[in-house]
Amino acid sequence: MSIEKLTAYDFRNLATDTIELNDNINFIIGDNGSGKSSLLEAIFYLGHGKSFRTSQVENLVTHNKSKFIVSAKDDKGLQLGVAKDFTTGLTEIKIAGEKHRQLSQLAINIAVQVITPESFKLFFGGPKQRRRFIDLGLFHVKHSFSDYWKEFSRILKQRNACLRNRSDVETLNYWSQVFCEASVRVAKLRDEYIKELSVELQPWLELMLPSLAAGISISYSQGWNSKKTLSDVLLQNREREKKAGFSLYGAQKFDVKFLTGNVVIDNQLSRGQQKLFLLALTFAQAKLIEKVKRVKPILLIDDVGAELDLNSRTLLNNAINKLDCQVIITAIDKIAVEPLVPTDNNYKMFHVKHGQISAIGK
Numbered sequence: 523m524s525i526e527k528l529t530a531y532d533f534r535n536l537a538t539d540t541i542e543l544n545d546n547i548n549f550i551i552g553d554n555g556s557g558k559s560s561l562l563e564a565i566f567y568l569g570h571g572k573s574f575r576t577s578q579v580e581n582l583v584t585h586n587k588s589k590f591i592v593s594a595k596d597d598k599g600l601q602l603g604v605a606k607d608f609t610t611g612l613t614e615i616k617i618a619g620e621k622h623r624q625l626s627q628l629a630i631n632i633a634v635q636v637i638t639p640e641s642f643k644l645f646f647g648g649p650k651q652r653r654r655f656i657d658l659g660l661f662h663v664k665h666s667f668s669d670y671w672k673e674f675s676r677i678l679k680q681r682n683a684c685l686r687n688r689s690d691v692e693t694l695n696y697w698s699q700v701f702c703e704a705s706v707r708v709a710k711l712r713d714e715y716i717k718e719l720s721v722e723l724q725p726w727l728e729l730m731l732p733s734l735a736a737g738i739s740i741s742y743s744q745g746w747n748s749k750k751t752l753s754d755v756l757l758q759n760r761e762r763e764k765k766a767g768f769s770l771y772g773a774q775k776f777d778v779k780f781l782t783g784n785v786v787i788d789n790q791l792s793r794g795q796q797k798l799f800l801l802a803l804t805f806a807q808a809k810l811i812e813k814v815k816r817v818k819p820i821l822l823i824d825d826v827g828a829e830l831d832l833n834s835r836t837l838l839n840n841a842i843n844k845l846d847c848q849v850i851i852t853a854i855d856k857i858a859v860e861p862l863v864p865t866d867n868n869y870k871m872f873h874v875k876h877g878q879i880s881a882i883g884k
């Protein structure tokens with residue numbers, strides 16, 4: 523999907539307004555603190571029911587207001603919206619006039635991915651962001667993942683409770699066995715997905731990091747020693763796990779590493795190159811999501827100018843032109859986005875000032 527119209531009420535500093543977006547590329551230009559990231563955050567909230575910047579959702583409502591609403595109409599006329607009321611604590615989701623309670627309903631209809639100047643620090647800093655990124659792709663591309671993951675999470679909770687409460691051997695054995703089965707199911711699906719992602723990544727790397735592309739690979743660790751069965755690993759580590767009070771091995775502990783040769787790329791690539799790598803990876807994932815055709819992804823790129831020189835922005839432009847999805851890019855001035863402007867004129871440019879967003883002429 524692409525968002526045709528977006529409305530945000532009482533969301534951070536955004537002025538109550540509806541904006542009409544282009545289905546290809548949108549540039550959002552404004553000074554620091556004008557509201558560019560707030561706009562991206564509103565779109566991200568519509569896709570995920572959470573912020574990409576803060577875990578404190580109360581920071582998203584405009585000061586002195588108690589409820590925010592973000593809604594959109596897509597290119598096929600589908601209307602979807604989410605409202606968070608801080609007086610009642612309720613979140614209300616409406617899709618095509620029908621009310622929903624579960625945030626996952628949003629993600630079924632809209633796949634939003636974001637890249638910010640902070641993303642790559644988080645991405646290369648610890649496994650949490652990498653896990654989140656891979657599982658977002660899995661959710662959209664492998665339709666059985668959502669059910670497998672729900673079942674796995676339920677079992678993991680039960681097994682952790684057994685370890686924490688020092689349950690009897692039979693109970694722990696039972697939950698360990700079902701945990702192993704669920705872990706293997708999830709790990710296998712991830713393995714398949716990461717192989718697909720690795721193949722899809724190559725052409726994007728060739729476009730954006732041509733001199734390094736051939737040597738870059740993704741290495742997947744499933745969450746336990748792949749030379750052993752998970753049940754053996756759990757048996758060998760039972761005392762350690764009991765002491766910890768939670769599961770130390772299993773599909774929840776998976777990770778991916780990005781390598782040039784045998785070295786992790788964060789030790790090899792410059793910050794600008796890392797950003798290009800992360801963009802290539804995000805584009806590859808967006809392409810896989812798009813191929814599945816359930817939802818066409820929306821890409822948010824915050825502060826595109828940061829860390830990218832003119833040549834890198836030109837490479838990024840080549841890649842964006844090959845994407846078939848809606849892209850929303852922020853920058854502090856027009857100069858930063860000049861190399862990204864499509865030659866076919868299929869784009870829109872907006873200016874943001876004090877939360878007020880207005881379209882500007884080409």
Ligand SMILES: Nc1ncnc2c1ncn2[C@@H]1O[C@H](COP(=O)(O)OP(=O)(O)OP(=O)(O)O)[C@@H](O)[C@H]1O
Binds near residue numbers: 534552558581584585
């Ligand atoms: N809950 C809120 N209510 C009203 N205003 C808010 C709220 N939270 C933040 N703001 C203000 O909104 C403004 C816009 O912030 P935003 O992060 O969107 O800026 P930006 O244009 O992305 O800036 P930068 O280029 O520095 O990243 C800031 O001045 C901030 O103080």
